[in-house]
Structure formats: structure tokens, C-alpha cells
Amino acid sequence: MKLVTRSNWGARPSRYDLAYIASTGGVKMHYEGTYVPKSLAAADAHSSCAGRMRDLQASHLANRVEDYSDIAYNAVVCPHGSVFEGRGPHRKTGANGNQALNAADYAVCAMLGNSGLVAPPDAMLDGLVDAINWLRNSGSAGKRIGGHRDGYATACPGDRLYAWVQDGAHRPDGSSPQGGTGSEASGIARYQVTIGGLPYGYGAKGAHVTAVGQALVAKGFGRHYKVGPGPEWTDADTRNYQLFQLSLGYKGTAPHQDADGVPGEVSLHQLLGYLPGKKTTSSVPPFPGRSAFVLGRTNPAVTTLDRGLIRKGFARHHDGNGYQPGPRFTEYTRQNVADFQRATPALAGDPDGYPGPQTWKLLLS
Ligand SMILES: [Zn+2]
Ligand SMILES: [Zn+2]
Structure with missing residues (x-):
């Protein structure tokens, strides 16, 4: 990791003592969100990155609405892959939107804009994974990797960087952050959905569940069944249904992603050729929360x-x-x-x- 410490980039001291935090659930990604010139990514532009950090810190210290103690981020990553120490590990961020979100995750900012430099260069992606690993190893960050927009209404960290987060935040060579990603760790989907008034997903029961299993076997997606498909939805049903979703081109195998093995109306219709259950056009489905x-x-x-x-x-x-x-x-x-x-x-x-x-x-x- 190419770490640039606060003294190396010329940080000003914090206005107040920064709040200590023992651990977080993970790390959230941010971007600068203003215009960032594409020329910042040029190989010879790295000499300007420390100055950019000083400007970022100065703008946060000048923000009396937020009353920041310091630059809001725990780390900032430049297009050349250097990790600039912000608040650092074991310090609560001020960037995630509110106090609860700030206590839940660290914040890492990429020097990307909403215009100009919007796509993260490969070196920056390596630097972002370095920053994640640093906060895990030195700051007890958990495995979750998210974006500022998760749970908070903002465009941050921009569509390009957010797509990378959703794809598992891999390095350009394909390797994962140390300890894996949140999506790998979170395992198999165990929630239910209701389609046509009938439940699907882990624990759901009924003849319609058997019908789904039989259709999966008939289409060649039965390899996770140790015993034949039955009327109670098990992890084997979820795994087989996931194979079917992947065959349709659905992406994202973590719970609540499109290929998590829990049926949706479209895939279920494609599997069975019809939608079982009562008509729900006249009744409002229950509020899902x-x-x-x-x-x-x-x-x-x-x-x-x-x-x-x-x-x-x-x-x-x-x-x-x-x-x-x-x-x-x-x-x-x-x-x-x-x-x-x-x-x-x-x-x-x-x-x-x-x-x-x-x-x-x-x-x-
Ligand atoms: Zn943000
Ligand atoms: Zn740089």
C-alpha cells in the first residue's frame, strides 16, 4: 500500500478530538462529486494530489454547517493509487449522512467527480482495496462494502464506482479484499416473497413449492437436491433456483440481488410457463416494510x-x-x-x- 500519512500531505490538526470507534460493520465508498479534471489521472499529476487533500480538508474545516472536526473521510484515494490518511482507523467518520450511519461504517473517498474524471482508473481501484484492507486490519472494519447511497439519498459515490462496489470491489486483477467481500460472507438468501398470494423462499410450504422443484429438475437445474423436490422450500431449492436465474442472465448472487435464488414474478413465469396462485389484482399485497x-x-x-x-x-x-x-x-x-x-x-x-x-x-x- 502506498500510504501517505497526515504529516506527509501536510494536514492541519483536528479542530476537536476525533471520536474513537472500536470497530465498524464495513466501509462505504464516496466520491468528491464535483468536477474533477481528467488531467488529475495523468501519470505526472500525482504531485498535485497532496495539495488536493489539503484543499479537501480546508473545505471541510470551513463547513460550519456540518461543524466538522477534520476532513470527513477516514481515507482518500487518488487516481494514482495512493491512500491518503484522513481521520484514519478507529476514528468515527463524518461523511456517511447521519450519526447512525457514521457509527456503522468507515468512509473512503475516491478523487472522482460527477463530471470530468468519473471512471476510476485501475491504480485507484487497487488503492481503494488497499484502503479497505487497511481499515480492516488496523481499524477492525467488518466485511461489508457499500456506497454512500446505501441507506442515504445521494448520488455518491457515482454510478461507475458504485457498480464496482456492487460487483464485489475486486482489484483489476480480479482478487478480492482480504477476508472476502460482504456479499460472499452473507451467504445464502433466507427470506420469502409472495407471488400470486403464495410464499416462495426458505421455509415456504405447499404443493406450489414442489411444482417449482419439479420444474427445476425438468429443466436440468436439480443438482443440489439430495432428495427429490418436496413441499418445503430448502436451501437446495434456493441453490437450484439460483442456477436457473443465472442461466437467464441475472446477475448478483448475494441475498436480495437478482440471482439470489429467491423467485421473482418474471423468472417464475419463465420457469413454469404460468403464474400459480390466486389473482391479486383486486387486493393490495402486504406492505413489505x-x-x-x-x-x-x-x-x-x-x-x-x-x-x-x-x-x-x-x-x-x-x-x-x-x-x-x-x-x-x-x-x-x-x-x-x-x-x-x-x-x-x-x-x-x-x-x-x-x-x-x-x-x-x-x-x-
Ligand atoms: Zn459521499
Ligand atoms: Zn495521486
């Missing part, structure tokens, strides 16, 4: 939400290809929900774009 709607995360309930938005005509925010139903809760989803909330008198008081039970009920009824 606010945790189903986290910016940047996937959840089957988001697809249901999207269908309601489209049916009610709140779909003007999209990526340029029209608004399509899907499991990911994007900033477009949030903005379309906010439009619906603003347009609905009972909800107009808090149009934050995150569905609560009232928004869910009114949108889907």
Missing part, C-alpha cells in the same frame, strides 16, 4: 411498486429508455414515488419518495 426500499438495492417489492407507479401514470423519471418495472430501487424510482406523494393529498406532507405503509396502500389500491 421500509427496509425493502433502499436506494441502490434490489427487492422484489420494488417491481410491485413500479407496476403501481406505471399504472397510475407516475413514470416520468427514467434513464432515457422509459420507466420499466424492476427490483432495483433507483433515484428514478424515488423521484416517481415522490411525484405520486405530492399528487396525493393524504401523502403530500412528506414527499420524500420512500414508500411507507400509506403510500404503498394508496399506490397499489
Whole structure:
């Protein structure tokens, strides 16, 4: 690791003593989020990176709204792969959005912008993994790797860097951070979904579960069954269903990603050729809980939400290809929900774009 200590980059002292933190669940990625010139990535531009750190620190120290004690990040990584010591390990960050989020994860910032330099160079990705390993080894960070936008409404750390996070935060040579990634550690999905009024996923019971298993075997995705498919959904069903999802081109095998082995309506229809269960068009499905709607995360309930938005005509925010139903809760989803909330008198008081039970009920009824 190419570590540049605070004294090496000319840091000013902290305004107050920084809060000690024994450990965190993981590390969150950030970007500068303003214009960063592409020329910063040139090989001969590294001499300007220490000055950029001093500027970043100065801007944070000058921010009397946040009243920062110091630069908000635990580490900052430049395009050349150097890891600049920010607050450092065992110091609580100020960058993740609120006190709970700051206590939950460390914060690492990449010198990337929302224009100009937006794509992380290979050397920077190596530096980011170095910073993650440093915070794990010297700061007792857990295995989780996320982005500022996880659980907080922001574009940070930008789509390019966030895609790298979601893909497992590998080095350019493909190797993982030491100790693996959160997604590998979190193992097999053990939650249930309801499709057509019937439960699917770990622990779900019924003849419809047997039917799914039999269809998987018939299509050649039965290799995890030690005994034949039965009426109770087991990890073997999840693993076999995952093989089927991967064969459809779904990506992401961690829980709540698209290929986690828990059915969605589309894949289930493709597997069986029909959708079992009662018609639910007239009844509102149960509210899945606010945790189903986290910016940047996937959840089957988001697809249901999207269908309601489209049916009610709140779909003007999209990526340029029209608004399509899907499991990911994007900033477009949030903005379309906010439009619906603003347009609905009972909800107009808090149009934050995150569905609560009232928004869910009114949108889907
Ligand atoms: Zn951020
Ligand atoms: Zn540099």
C-alpha cells in the first residue's frame, strides 16, 4: 500500500478530538462529486494530489454547517493509487449522512467527480482495496462494502464506482479484499416473497413449492437436491433456483440481488410457463416494510411498486429508455414515488419518495 500519512500531505490538526470507534460493520465508498479534471489521472499529476487533500480538508474545516472536526473521510484515494490518511482507523467518520450511519461504517473517498474524471482508473481501484484492507486490519472494519447511497439519498459515490462496489470491489486483477467481500460472507438468501398470494423462499410450504422443484429438475437445474423436490422450500431449492436465474442472465448472487435464488414474478413465469396462485389484482399485497426500499438495492417489492407507479401514470423519471418495472430501487424510482406523494393529498406532507405503509396502500389500491 502506498500510504501517505497526515504529516506527509501536510494536514492541519483536528479542530476537536476525533471520536474513537472500536470497530465498524464495513466501509462505504464516496466520491468528491464535483468536477474533477481528467488531467488529475495523468501519470505526472500525482504531485498535485497532496495539495488536493489539503484543499479537501480546508473545505471541510470551513463547513460550519456540518461543524466538522477534520476532513470527513477516514481515507482518500487518488487516481494514482495512493491512500491518503484522513481521520484514519478507529476514528468515527463524518461523511456517511447521519450519526447512525457514521457509527456503522468507515468512509473512503475516491478523487472522482460527477463530471470530468468519473471512471476510476485501475491504480485507484487497487488503492481503494488497499484502503479497505487497511481499515480492516488496523481499524477492525467488518466485511461489508457499500456506497454512500446505501441507506442515504445521494448520488455518491457515482454510478461507475458504485457498480464496482456492487460487483464485489475486486482489484483489476480480479482478487478480492482480504477476508472476502460482504456479499460472499452473507451467504445464502433466507427470506420469502409472495407471488400470486403464495410464499416462495426458505421455509415456504405447499404443493406450489414442489411444482417449482419439479420444474427445476425438468429443466436440468436439480443438482443440489439430495432428495427429490418436496413441499418445503430448502436451501437446495434456493441453490437450484439460483442456477436457473443465472442461466437467464441475472446477475448478483448475494441475498436480495437478482440471482439470489429467491423467485421473482418474471423468472417464475419463465420457469413454469404460468403464474400459480390466486389473482391479486383486486387486493393490495402486504406492505413489505421500509427496509425493502433502499436506494441502490434490489427487492422484489420494488417491481410491485413500479407496476403501481406505471399504472397510475407516475413514470416520468427514467434513464432515457422509459420507466420499466424492476427490483432495483433507483433515484428514478424515488423521484416517481415522490411525484405520486405530492399528487396525493393524504401523502403530500412528506414527499420524500420512500414508500411507507400509506403510500404503498394508496399506490397499489
Ligand atoms: Zn459521499
Ligand atoms: Zn495521486
